[in-house]
Amino acid sequence: MRRTKLVRPLAAVAALAMLAACSTDPSLDDPETSSAEAAGGGEDDAGDTGEAGEEGGGEDEGSTEEWFDQAVYDTQYEQRSATFEGDPEQPFLQYIDGPMTDTSEFASDGAKKVCFANASISNPWRQTGWITMNEQLKALQEAGVISEMETRDAQDDDNTQIADIDYFISEGDCDAFVISPNSTAAMTPAVERACETGKPVVVFDRGVETDCATTFIHPIGGFAWGIDTAEFLVDNLSEGDKVVALRILPGVDVLEHRWAAAEKIFGESGIEAVDYFTGADPTEIKKIISDELARGDVQGVWMDAGDGAVAAIEAFEDAGADYPVMTGEDEMSFLRKWEDTGLTGLAPVYSNFQWRTPLLAVEKIFAGEEVPTEWVLPQTPITEDERADYLAANDGMPDGHYAKFGGEDLPGYPQVWQERTIP
Known part of the structure; x- marks a missing residue:
């Protein structure tokens, strides 16, 4: 039995899992190119159909439909509980x-x-x-x-x-x-x-x-991430609201799975979603958000990895706009900014x-x-109810640390992680 895409459970045909929150594939196109730019569409409105994938990825990366697998989606939906x-x-x-x-x-x-x-x-x-x-x-x-x-x-x-x-x-x-x-x-x-x-x-x-x-x-897996985050945004937004999706890289399966699941849920819920590839570059993230705010209100921000989450929030501050409903990641920089701003947020984890x-x-x-x-x-x-506990448990950790690292009982805790000692 052969595995297809990353994280397909064995019962369904086996699996794959990714880079985690953010890794790179050197065979990919320039990650700083937004998905809208890659398709040559840029400013076209996806409307309330959720078809942001029409703007996303370009032909080289394949369509969202190529990455979506209903059986794996269903399995990971159930595995969340x-x-x-x-x-x-x-x-x-x-x-x-x-x-x-x-x-x-x-x-x-x-x-x-x-x-x-x-x-x-x-x-x-x-x-x-x-x-x-x-x-x-x-x-x-x-x-x-x-x-x-x-x-x-x-x-x-x-x-x-x-x-x-x-x-x-x-x-x-x-x-x-x-x-x-x-x-x-x-x-x-x-x-x-x-x-x-x-x-x-x-x-x-x-x-x-x-x-x-x-x-x-x-x-x-990635579908579970996409389900958790998109459902959170839908629950806290209204039909017709706009979400800007910030994506790290094209062509990486778990990242693609995250967006495929989220795009499905946004489309079914009447949320307008546009997606961009950022390469996790804070400058590019700020530019994307600033440009979208210049076109009109943005009520939500969805990310397929937390790198650059603070830059996205700062773009709203720079524009004097209301904070969005937002999903980031369990990286400490996002958790701290989330607490400082009081925005409505969720920190998914890989x-x-x-x-x-x-x-x-x-x-x-x-x-x-x-x-x-x-x-x-x-x-x-x-969740917001748990955020303070994770902030306290990781007090003194650097911004690049991940709250659910699970090493509290290991030698060197907490100093090795605080000092960011890379072997």
Whole structure:
């Protein structure tokens, strides 16, 4: 059975998961080009049909319809309210009940070497996760589970990561492979070659088009993000209100899934939505919002990742306009600005604590314990009622930190995260 797009549950045909909140694909067109500009339409009004996708993406990235999958949408809609197995105090070990992988063949004593092929640490979300992963590594090294983790950083390049994986395979001394793919299709053959070694393979964050991995770890997915955020905006806006959607990059499946779900809900609810690609550039974000405000009122802002959320809010302040209803992310800069302004907001998450789970999965695998074949982690937005608690719990953390990083019980807390010590 082959996986299609990222995060399609195994029961439906398997999966994929993304970059998380924001990662890059070097094969993509210029991310600073808005989707309206890419289609050559720019100022055309999408009306109340929700067809902002007509302005979005351009032919190279494909239409929203290409990314929308009703079966996956329905599954992730239900998973948002699923019961997760495991201790809620350890969300990085929770999972939705489903098929399990028998790992008894890998059971053995002694510390093991892990080889990690990482897509990149090129944005704050990935940097936060990388810090957490290394603190988890220290704990497992002290426990005698892992001897070392040799890591190669592909710096957002497919060819580099393929070479990294092949290097690990040829090196021959990896006891387990951990892979966070840079992109989906391009990385599939290399992941399959890792599987052919007979060693356990753990894929996390984004997926690939094969189910050969011992476990595939990811939060619920992009459609869930899009549903949570769009429903929040619809509940707090009126039919005919305008939403500006700020998107990081085209062609990245979980990001595309976020927008595909949101666009569907906006269209069904009579919300006028226009979308732009920003490359997370604060200057570009301010320009987009300023231009839209010059054309008329903007009641809502939707984002497929929180980078640049503060810039969007500042554009309203600069224009002397009322604050919008807005969705950002659990990045500290947004949470703080949200609190300071009192705007109506929601912080969706692409659970950053998932960076702990691959190494904890390796621990289980070498203990011969079953692991979920598709390890679906919780993905719960931060609401206004919870915001103060997360701000207090992350007091002293830098703006680029993510509130749901899940590393409070690890060595180095809180100093390593406060100092933003990148290994």
